[in-house]
Amino acid sequence: MTPFIIPVQEPFDFQQCLIFLKRSKQEVMHVTTDESVRKLFYLGNRFVLVELKWDPEGIEVLLFEQDVSEEERIVIEREVRDWLDLDRDLQPFEQLAQQDDVLRPIFESYRGLRLIGFPDLFEALTWAIIGQQITLSFAYTLKRRFVEQYGESQTIEGVTYWTFPRPEVIATLEPEALRPLQFSYRKAEYICDIAREIVEGTLSKMALRQLPTEDIRKHLLQLRGVGEWTADYVLMKCFQEPSAFPVADAGLHQALMYHLGLSRKPTQEEVKRYGAQWEGWGGYATFYLWRSLYGNV
DNA sequence: GGCCAGGCTAGCA
DNA sequence: TGCTAGCATGGC
Secondary structure, eight states: OOOEEEOOOSSOOHHHHHHHHTSOTTOOSOEEOSSEEEEEEEOSSOEEEEEEEEETTEEEEEEOSSSOOHHHHHHHHHHHHHHTTTTOOOHHHHHHHHTOTTHHHHHHHHTTOOOOOOSSHHHHHHHHHHHTTSOHHHHHHHHHHHHHHHSEEEEETTEEEEEOOOHHHHTTOOGGGGGGGTOOHHHHHHHHHHHHHHHHTSSOHHHHTTSOHHHHHHHHHTSTTOOHHHHHHHHHHTSOOTTOOOTTOHHHHHHHHHHHTOSSOOOHHHHHHHHGGGTTOHHHHHHHHHHHHTTTO
């Protein structure tokens, strides 16, 4: 199938997005090169490998599959737009950043970086729960084991691409099944419970996204394993809510300590007070601050 | 060896 | 309503 182009709105920088996608060598959900990223999409009945590259007209999307229908093409475009937050007008955030001593230099460094997320609700919730209270590197290790054990893969041109485990598969597991992967029993329980809710239909992104942000947040908080941090994280990364602000986040605290030149980490109250000026863009501010923590990869 | 990691729940006052 | 132990393990 011939490639197609997704136009983008300024500010947008494909290289900055690519650098973010390369942040962990342990990432299994996509494969990057110097100029492209490939990701396997599951379209309900088949897999399609998708490659994204920069083109002067926008993002070039190449599909490694014959006879992709127009409906499937539209689904893939939608997924890519959600994944890279392409429908966002970032200009208000740029204006806000220019008036903020912490954000100004960070925004200039990574200008055009989008809040890259997890369009799939099960993946977003699972990744957030995995990441609770452990180092990111260990979180990636756990995710890799989980995906390689329960996800599906296709090997194309000698490279293996994975899709995230489907809730239908995880819903059939007992939490004990995840213990050998070094999940804590609690996390395993939360993840299996959430998979069951999704399969049973009591938890669905399609239903939640109809609701106001505050109501989505309340629904998420009712799930075992989901506290304030996780609810805001999932609002940011799955519902693309730019104002969702995980005030308790350890990485955010570390970044603020560094950029404000503090000798200790800020308290949650101090974070709230400082973040008040990011009204509506707390999630983007947090994302850029996280980005500032891991250098230039 | 101690403490912190992109926290949350259950149990107790 | 507010506080804390316990969870699991890697990395500094």
